[in-house]
Amino acid sequence: MLSRRPQATIDLTALEHNFTRVKQLAPNSKVLAVLKANAYGHGMLAVAQALKQADALGVARLDEALTLRAGGIAKPIVLLEGFFHPDELAQIVASNLQLVIHHREQAEALLAAALDAPVRVWLKIDTGMHRLGIYPDEFNELYQRLSQSCNVQGPLRLMSHFASSDELDKPATARQLALFQQITQGRAGEHSLANSGAVLNWPPSHADWVRPGLMLYGVSPMAEAVGCEHGLKPVMTLSSSVIAVREVKAGDAVGYGGSWIAAHNTRLAVVAMGYGDGYPRAAGNNADVLINGKRLPIVGRVSMDMITVDIGSEAVAVGDKVILWGNDLPVEQLARCVDTIPYELLCNITSRVQFNYLHTAGAVL
Numbered sequence: 610m611l612s613r614r615p616q617a618t619i620d621l622t623a624l625e626h627n628f629t630r631v632k633q634l635a636p637n638s639k640v641l642a643v644l645k646a647n648a649y650g651h652g653m654l655a656v657a658q659a660l661k662q663a664d665a666l667g668v669a670r671l672d673e674a675l676t677l678r679a680g681g682i683a684k685p686i687v688l689l690e691g692f693f694h695p696d697e698l699a700q701i702v703a704s705n706l707q708l709v710i711h712h713r714e715q716a717e718a719l720l721a722a723a724l725d726a727p728v729r730v731w732l733k734i735d736t737g738m739h740r741l742g743i744y745p746d747e748f749n750e751l752y753q754r755l756s757q758s759c760n761v762q763g764p765l766r767l768m769s770h771f772a773s774s775d776e777l778d779k780p781a782t783a784r785q786l787a788l789f790q791q792i793t794q795g796r797a798g799e800h801s802l803a804n805s806g807a808v809l810n811w812p813p814s815h816a817d818w819v820r821p822g823l824m825l826y827g828v829s830p831m832a833e834a835v836g837c838e839h840g841l842k843p844v845m846t847l848s849s850s851v852i853a854v855r856e857v858k859a860g861d862a863v864g865y866g867g868s869w870i871a872a873h874n875t876r877l878a879v880v881a882m883g884y885g886d887g888y889p890r891a892a893g894n895n896a897d898v899l900i901n902g903k904r905l906p907i908v909g910r911v912s913m914d915m916i917t918v919d920i921g922s923e924a925v926a927v928g929d930k931v932i933l934w935g936n937d938l939p940v941e942q943l944a945r946c947v948d949t950i951p952y953e954l955l956c957n958i959t960s961r962v963q964f965n966y967l968h969t970a971g972a973v974l
Contacts, residue, residue, distance in 0.1 A: 614849075614881070614961070614962070615847070615849040615881060615882050615961065616846075616847070616848050616849065616962065616965060617650075617651075617845055617846070617958055617962050617965070618845070618846045618935075618964075618965045619652060619655065619656075619845055619965065620842070620843075621656075621659040621844075621966060621968050622968045623827055623842035623843060624651075624656065624825065624826070624844045626841075626842050627841050627842060627844070628640070628660060628662060628663065628825060630824075630839070630840050631808060631819065631821045631824065631825070632662075634808050634809065634812075634815075635803065635812075635815040638803070638815045638817060638819045639665070639799075639817060639819075640662075640663050640664050640819055640821065641663070641666070641667045641687060641801065641818050641820045642660050642663040642665070642666050642667065643666075643667040643689070643804075643820055643821065644656055644657055644667065644668055644677075645668050645669040645673060645689065645822070646669070646956050647673075647956070648826075649822065649955045649956060650845070650956045650957070651826055651845055651955070652966065653673065653676060653677065654676065654677065654680040654682070655966045656825075657677055657680070657684070658680075660825075664685070664818075665684060665685035665686065666682070666684055666686050667686075667687045667689050667822075668686060668687070668688060668689065669688070670690055670693075671688060671692065671693075671697050671701065674686045674706050675704060685707060685729075686704075686706050687707045687708070687731060688701070688706055688707065688708045688709060689709050690711070690741070691709045691711055691715050692708060692718075698718070698719065698724060698728075699724075701728060702724050702725055703725075706728070707728065707729035707730070707731065708729075708730060708731070710730055710731070710733065710743070710751075711733040711735075711741040711742050711743065712743060713743065713747060716754070719755070719758070719760055719761070720754060720755070720758050722760055724760050727758075727760050727762040728762060729762045729766070730755060730765055730766070731765070731766040731767070732748075732751065732752060732755065732765045732767055733769060733770070734748055734767065734769045734789060734793075735769070736785040736786075736788045736792075737772060737781060737785045737788065738770050738771070738772040740770070741770070742769060742770070745788065748792050748793075752765065763797075764797045764798040765798045766798050766799045766800075766801060766817075766818070767793050767798045767800050767801070768800070768801040768802065769802050770802070771785055771802065771807050771811075772785070773806075774804060774805075774806030774807040774811055774814075775805075775810070775832065776832075782807065782814070785802075786811070786813065786814050789802060799816075799818060800816035800817050800818070801817060801818035801819070802816055803815050803816065803819040803820060804820050804822060804830075805821050805823045805824035805825075805830045806830040806831070807819075808821050808824060809824065823951065823952060824836070824839065824841055825844075826955065827841045827842045827843035827844045827845075828841070828941060828951045828955070829841070829941055829951075836939065836941070842936075843934075843939065843940065845934070845935070845940070845955065846932065846934070847932070847933040847934050847935065847958070847962070848933060848935070849880050849881045849886075849933065850928055850929065850931060851878045851879065851880055851900070851925060851928060851931060852879050852915075852927060853878070853879040853927060854876060854877070854878055854879075854920070854925060854927060855877045855879065856877075857871045857874070859872060859873045859874055863877065863909035863917055864893070864909030864910045864912065864917060865910045865912060866910060868893065868894060868909055868910050869893075869894055869909040875920075876919075876923075876925075877908070877917045877918060877920065878900065878905075878917070878918045878925050878929075878931070879915055879916075879917055880916045880917070880918060881914065881915065882914075882915070882916055882931070882933060883913045883914040883915050883916060884911055885913040885914055885961060886914075886961050886962050887954075887958040887959045888911060888933060889911070889943070889949065889957075891947040891948065891949075892907055892911050892916070892943065892947050893907060893909055893910040893911045894906075894907065894908060895907070895947060896943055896947065897938070898918055898931050898932060898938070899931070899938050900920065900923070900929055900932075901923070901929060902937075903923055905918050905919060905920055905923065906919050918931070940954055
């Protein structure tokens, strides 16, 4: 019997296609594939195993890196937030991890530590995002001290992060790039600036390393675009099934609070999907699903376990598959309907959803 449980189907062939697309856009750059937040909700270990061609993997925190190491991933792993406390340094060395230094306190702790072996360091400069990164006027001092330290495996790699690379009408990215180039001029070390938006929009920023995240998963970082417009393929299809079909009469109120009232006699499909699975509550009365290839509207509030869909006279039956997002219903469109970003939707999928990993040929892993 087919499971009625919501499913997230992860197409690893699409993932590999998107990686190839990154290489087409930045052919002279190495690729640091970003897998933080459980690979943007796609399953970190499976994604890491599939990205065999990546030069390194990026995670936010030590626990994510250790999960990858425990899963047999030997590829270089970069801690994008560095370490939170000096007592993590011993584990970082033991697990052969690389780290980002983004503020003075981290640098001082690393310089003062007694380590069994040096670590590879990426020195992050704040060029205008004003979130993480050493201040420009600190660069020369910290660069010299870290470069000369026996705790650092040289040469340093130098990086920054763009705040608005997905917004072409803003001058911020060009300013950040120019400042980075000015600060690092004449200094040894590979450079890295380009996130997904910059991979797509700012070729001069590609440098030695690019750091794609969202685009690897087939999703556009641009607010008004979808992944296929960049030659990308969605990796996740979120689906469930119809668990009931009901008739409602004109004037009937549906769901909690009666937020939708039938304007005429119609039929509803009840779908096993709700905010308890990570589907956004704000989609009620605002978004569509796909059933048998037809776009049909969600009506009434999204509840913890269910949504209701107005199917009218469409031939829909219990057990029919329902697509919440995927190839023909981009997650970017749902994000716009509920006034959020695709990142949030992808990362919010809960453990109640069953994950299936496959290649296009159909083999479930």
